Amino acid sequence: MAVMRAAFASSFNDADPLAGLTVGDAPEPTPLDGWAVVDVRASALNHHDLWSLRGVGLREDQLPMILGCDAAGIGPDGAEVVVYPVVFTDKGDFSILSEHYQGTVAERVTVPAYNLVPKPAELSFAEAACLPTAWLTAYRMLTTKGRLEADGSALVQGAGGGVATAAVLLARALGARVYATSRDAAKRERIEALGATALDSGARLPERVDVVVETVGEATFEHSMKCAKPGGRIVVSGATSGHLPKVNLRRLFALQLEILGTSMGTPDELADLMALLARTGVRPVIDSVVPFSDARAAFEKLHSGDVFGKVVLDHTA
Structure with a gap:
């Protein structure tokens, strides 16, 4: 054999x-x-x-x-x-x-x-x-699901992990303003170097955002809800801190928020992702x-x- x-x-x-x-x-x-x-x-x-x-x-x-x-x-x-x-x-x-x-x-x-x-x-x-798992997941979260526009804004929770780090770079490549949270000061410093405004977990943002990239789950979900602007999208692809967060339904319907689940992406989205990186120089x-x-x-x-x-x-x- x-x-x-x-x-x-x-x-x-x-x-x-x-x-x-x-x-x-x-x-x-x-x-x-x-x-x-x-x-x-x-x-x-x-x-x-x-x-x-x-x-x-x-x-x-x-x-x-x-x-x-x-x-x-x-x-x-x-x-x-x-x-x-x-x-x-x-x-x-x-x-x-x-x-x-x-x-x-x-x-x-x-x-x-x-x-x-x-x-x-x-x-x-x-x-x-x-690219095929973490980066493709982040790309789909921001584009297909999050519908992030070039002049939009995004919050990435728990920056430092594979999907979250990819989301920071991709949101910047798409022309958006990016905020990212981490409990780790060293990771916040490295995220700043990638072009995001880095904040401690749970910190108040300068603005409410169009899209929240949520991979952490219970520990950050309430903050994600508070940080989304009216009509904003909270896109979920993970729950590393727990999968049963409390959801404020009054905020959900009053602000017409969207909570969207996603995982991975398609071969066409993978091709589009690689074309974006080739075109922009993002790696x-x-x-x-x-x-x-x-x-x-x-x-x-x-x-x-x-x-x-x-x-x-x-x-x-």
């Missing part, structure tokens, strides 16, 4: 997720009809990978499961591509890579051919690998690029929480 290098979940451990991480040999992918094999040049880690190692969204009988949702590499025709991570079934449901199908933290990955999106030459493999914030040969260190970095931007694996090293 042909094998390749990969990082995969071999067991689950809620208290110590890295205990179930194995970096070693895995079977080479065998493509289904209509699927393609990509030689991975770079992949990016997400907190989803740590949840997988805790057993969230996976069953024991699915192990070993190669981790990773995000990757860029070389398609079967030699073209440079970015892997769109959502796989749809004939029944109309879907999953992301590393849930039902093997993930991207490997030398090669197989996906439906329609999941291959051309990579602009302006983006490196490491930069492109950051993902990369915390660190780690050689694939030291993949465990990359997972340890993510698990530590001491991360600003994306942790990327260089599969050529």
Whole structure:
């Protein structure tokens, strides 16, 4: 049996997720009809990978499961591509890579051919690998769902995480005024350098905003409601602090606010996102690029929480 290098979940451990991480040999992918094999040049880690190692969204009988949702590499025709991570079934449901199908933290990955999106030459493999999950989610939150205009305003809660950091840069690229919150003074300083007005969590804004990017949940949701202007949109793609916030319904209907849920995006939106970055020169914030040969260190970095931007694996090293 042909094998390749990969990082995969071999067991689950809620208290110590890295205990179930194995970096070693895995079977080479065998493509289904209509699927393609990509030689991975770079992949990016997400907190989803740590949840997988805790057993969230996976069953024991699915192990070993190669981790990773995000990757860029070389398609079967030699073209440079970015892997769109959502796989749809004939029944109309879907999953992301590393849930039902093997993930991207490997030398090669197989996906439906329609999941291959051309990579602009302006983006490196490491930069492109950051985009399919966190950056695509942020782009959809601001554009398709948030309908943010060039002269508009946005609040990004919990800046420092992957989606939130992406939202700050993208909102600026779209021409909007951007406010961002964080409890961490060092992260606020770094967010200021990205072009946002950084504030402590819960602080009063100079204005009410058109769009709130909400990934934190219970800890910030009341503040998000207060910061949205009449007709404003609160777009939710996560709830890291809890998923059952109190909602002031009187404020909701009196100000005609919209609370919108979203997750990921479409291949066309991914292509539009990459075109925006190629055109504007905006690039993902990369915390660190780690050689694939030291993949465990990359997972340890993510698990530590001491991360600003994306942790990327260089599969050529």
